[in-house]
Amino acid sequence: MRIKIIYKIYLASSLLLASIISTSAHGQIRKASIKTKEKSSFPITTNLPLDPNVRTGKLSNGFTYFIRRNTHPKDRVIMYLANKVGSLLENDDQQGLAHFMEHMNFNGTTHFPKNELVDYLQKSGVRFGADINAYTGFDETVYQLPLPSDKPEILRNGIQIMRDWAKGAILDPVEIDKERGVVLEEKRLGKGASQRMQQKIFPVLFNQSRYGQRLPIGLDTILNNFKPATLKQFYNDWYRPNLQALIVVGDIDVVEMEKEIKLKFSDLNNPANERSRTKYTINLTNSNHFVKATDPEETATQVQVLVKREGLVVKTKKYYQDYIVRKLFNSMLGNRFQELMQQKQPPFIAGNAGIGAFIGNIDAFNINVAANPGEIEKGFKAAWREIVRLNRYGFTAAEFDKTKADYIKNVENAYRQKNTNYSDLYIGEYLDYFLRGNAAPGTEWEYRFTKLIMPKITLADVNTLLKEFDTDKNRDIIITAPEKDKAILPDETSINGWMKSVQQEQLAIYKDAFVNKPLLEKIPVGGKIVKQTELNEIKASDLVLSNGVRVILKPTKFSDNDILVKAVAPGGTSLYSDADYESANVAAYLVTSSGLGTYDYNQLNKYLAGSTIASGPYLADYNQGIQAAASPADLETLLQMFYLYFTNPKKDSTAFEKFISQSKGSLANRKNNPENAFYDTLSLVMGNYSPRRTPPGIEKLEQIDLDKSYNIFRQAFSDASNFTFTFVGDFDINKVKPLVEKYLGALPSAYKHEKAKDLGIHPPSGKITKIISAGLEPKATVRLTFSGNYDFGYENNLNMDAIAEVLQIKLIERLREEESGVYAPSVNIRYTKLPAARYSLNISLGCAPSNVDKLIASTLDEINTLKKAGPSVTNIEKFKAEEMRNHETHLRANDFWSEYLDQQALNQDDLTEITKFDSVMKNMTAESVKNAARKYLNESNLIRIILYPEGFKPEVNP
Incomplete structure (x- = not known):
């Protein structure tokens, strides 16, 4: 049970970069539309169809249901009860009771008194918290229940539980009083610098709307003192069938499930004197806001600029096209900010920009900067400079063409996986459809429409997008910083002056230096499989190659178009002295951020864009390896990357200096956060006071040597005979074997058979x-x-x-x-x-x-x-x-x-x-x-x- 987080927090170098963006239950950005000047061939009034694979209906009392059969995972079903009931509906004396009501549905219902619900579910194999859960937001309260579906009794009881959650809470005054402490302890966990600054920011950011007055966690005074009758009033007013929907996705019989739902939920009644459900909004007043918030425990200086506008829900083909345009825009702008971050001396610790949903009925263009200590002007101007450059020149044709191609590849990959998607994916779409009215046309429709519409989307469409937000109206500027820096923070006039000065600069047109070329300059001479053992008990094959490399192959049909690949060997940083530890500890990171082969980091990302490849080497305390994933079509490229990790990793002094610069910036105010003091002590004690477990600091950064780090990485990945590679997923063994021989069989081997050293880094004995x-x-x-x-x-x-x-x-x-x-x-x-x-x-x-x-x-x-x-x-x-x-x-x-x-x-x-x-x-x-x-x-x-x-x-x- 939890409070719905209605704003995204971006983590950058361990610093919080606040971006107030509304999310769905599964973190999916609400598909608010962006208008472009495209003259679409699709009528704006043509609504998108609902996914034909879901059965939906509405009972006479207004209760809605969605049912979909999905066999991944097999013999499992997920049920969600969605209520259009959130904290915005609370009266003044009910603040916090939407969330409190969520708690009480676990503390006694008609068929499961007191704590019998949790007890029953645990006996059925469902874990409290991990599986059975709920959340409360501004506009909704949602309950989730995953269950085994191969036992009819459990399935029937699952529907009964959802029925009880819809309208069956007992609300025993004794249980209410007991739950007060639990809710207050949940609230206590959220207290700190962020919460204190939000209290100053939210009323301004939300335009003095109800959103700033009804945070879901509520007020202590009310949570401690409300009468049970006040909670019952909220419950009776708002927990009603015409505000509720049941979503059931899993390995079930749709027809039988529909019968059961109709049987259980048809007798729900709406109140005789039904309260009108007000749809609260944030009004755009064409005014600008500026707010600063400082706190002694804040660790970073951050600047956020938001240009707000009315958001439109994606319901039509035209607005779905606009949504694609926005995705293309955000992808290209994100690449530009990523390149800024790869400079030798990055202008800020972290930064990003993009157009997305904000909260409620509002969209926003967001620019976020976490500044280096004492360099707020430099960091902000660097970010704003990219916005001015884009507004002046637009994106390039090369950027646009490649991003479109990559987008289509991603859609195609999603389409290939449609038959083995997990049920959670569909739950999120149907929740968004019911709660916010966003279309849920299904993977097949989205794939076909994207293929059809993408050729009609032009560079002008994307370049026009930013101009819609090029305004000094409905613009908010938020600055958060450590309390000690309060005196040196800029005021609104200064920020506006910085914007104006950048606007007057002579800026060069963006140039994309990417040149597409093969990842490998020369295909290696491979090895051979010299031994193969069939592991029939687990349906896998155990191979040994001529260079001593061990490979385990387990083909499955659990997830289409998906292969997971790992490599592991004993050793890790334990093989290096304490004096070399800091260099060893960051070796894999420095190589990864440098690039691979002839590609630097940015070029490699562009080369891999649109592929399904995710890959990264690591050096842990006692082992080293690689963790990766790819589609069958991209597997050869992935194995080429593996080959380069062993034979031609890249060393880039720019990447090294960037890392040192960002790390110093992150460390400047790190001690402000009390949780860091706790976890630093925890690490030191649990690590038996090893110097490798002391807190991070400037002196540790000074111990890192680029050449040493690079050589340590080369040593760790110099002896492939010590490695085991595992392949699990959608592949044909006979097609993978030649690739394994070709690339893994060509890896260097020294047959050293290294083992990890026990350094005694473990919790000490005693009290x-x-x-x-x-x-x-x-x-x-x-x-x-x-x-x-x-x-x-x-x-x-x-x-x-x-x-x-x-x-x-x-x-x-x-x-x-x-x-x-x-x-x-x-x-x-x-x-x-x-x-x-x-x-x-x-x-x-x-x-x-x-x-x-x-x-x-x-x-x-x-x-x-x-x-x-x-x-x-x-x-x-x-x-x-x-x-x-x-x-x-x-x-x-x-x-x-x-x-x-x-x-x-x-x-x-x-x-x-x-x-x-x-x-x-x-x-x-x-x-x-x-x-x-x-x-x-x-x-x-x-x-x-x-x-x-x-x-x-x-x-x-x-």
Whole structure:
């Protein structure tokens, strides 16, 4: 259960670059249209069709439904209940109750009193939080429920749960009072610099509209004191069938599902004296706004310019064409900003610009800059200069032609995957269709229309787009910065002066230096497959090449047009001294940002644009490798890149100096954020105080040497005989083998058989307590860690997973539901085999500072109960149900197999070990889990790390 984030936050060099952009439930930008001067051959009044693969209908009471059969994943279904009910509908005395109501639907409904809903779902294999969840936004509240669909009883109960969520909440006053603390703890987690600055910015940014007065999380005074009758009034007014829709996508019988929906939802009634649902908007007044917000805990100086305009929903062919034009525009402008970032001395730490949906009924053209310390004018002018250049000269024909071709390739790739898309993809489209009225014509229609319309879209269409936003009306300028820089921040007159001065500059026309040429100058002489072993139990082939390279091939039909490729070898940065660590730690990043072969970074991106290739090498603590993906058509290009990583990685001093410059900028105010103090301490203690785990700083940057980094990368990727490559996905083994021989068989091999060194970087033994005092908000962060040596093995690992899950269940029950002291306690288990068999069980929670000792005591009490009495049979059965359902899904997912084979190869474990799952789960008992807990959850090896706000005096009992 969560608050809907209605603005996107872009992360740039660990800094928040605020961009207030509305998103759908799955992060998809709302397709607000942009008008162009195109004289389309398609009438503007021609509405787009709804995806013919979805069955939709509306009951006599106004309740809407969408049903689609989709067999990926098999035997699974996802149900969403969408309500056009959000915080904008709250009365003054109800602020926060839309979100509170969302919580209460999990705390007792007609057929599932109190917490029986979560209990039932866990027994059915559904995890609370991870699977069953909900969110509340300004305009909607949405509930999600993924279920197994191969058991009719569970499926029927799933529909009953959705029916109860639609109108079946009990709203017991006792449960309401218990939930107050949970909601307030959720609100506490969001407090900090961003939240404090938003309070200053939002009213101005939202034009003093209701959006600035009704943030979904609500007000403490109301959340603490509202009467149950006030919540019931909100519920009775707005939870009604003519504002609701049920979306069901999955491996189901559509006809039977429709019958069940009609049976369950037809008796819902709208209120006799129905309140009118006001559609709140942001009015454009043609006025400009300027606002500055500073905070002691802010880490970056950021400038954002937004030119706002009325947004139009995509319903017609013409507006879909306009949407494509906008995508082309954003892609080309994004490339230009990316090139700015690749300069030796980038003008800013991060920057971007584009046209997109803003919030509610508004679109905006956004320019965002995170400035280098003391260089806000330089950074802003550099970004504005690109906008002026574009407005003056437009995009080039070469940029336009290539971007169009790349866009078509991407649409074609999506079309090829249409038969194996996961259900989540369709859910997002139908949600957007119901909640915001955006068209959902389906993949096939979008593919055909794009192919048809793209030749008719001209360069003039795209170049005209920016001119529509070339205005000094409805323009907002927002500056956020650390409090200490308040005196040196520009005012509105200064910003306007900077814009004017750039407008008067003599700017050169943009020139694209890209030249298309082969990735490899010469095709290598390959090797041969010298050994092949069939792994029939997992339907894979294990190959050895003449140069010692190991290759595992697992063809699947889980996802069309998609192949995941990984390479891994032991060693990593552990093979280098502490003095060389910083150079080793960034070696893969520096090579990646330099380019590959004869292409620099920007040229390589342009060469690969439109392809499905994603690829990146890495050097971790104890291994090195490559993680990549491609379509079958792009696989040869990907393997050429692999060949270049081993034989011709690029070294670019410009990329190096860019990295150093940006890193210094990011570090300048890093200490302002109290969470950094917490995680720096956590890293240091959990790393056994190794110099490799000390906080980042300028002195560490000064240890990095480009030549050393480059040579370390060359060494790490010099001996292919130590590598295992795994291929999982949509391919024909007989077609892949020749490519494997041709490129992987040509890789250099030294047969050194290097192993990772154990550097002792692991949590130390003993009872350790570390207290950090930082931060202005009354909130604490707690991490408890049990760790030590471990008997690594498949059965033991599953028992440890069981410990983590049953403990998670118990902590939610006690810390959240009984004590109302936390929002979301988290239990995480980690175990490793190499370079030494170790485990760590981590418990994390956020809470009020005054509750820390109490909640730690409750947590340790639950752990001691687990060790003494073991988990309940019910909770073991819950774990088994969840794990077995997850296992079924994993076995039909490329990403699972790719990660599994990669890790088994690295650990030199049996690749068919996964076939033991059923027998291990069958033999798992409460006793076996209790024995594991007694062995590994030893309080003599317990680390407590606690972040308190400044000035708070804790009483810690180590």
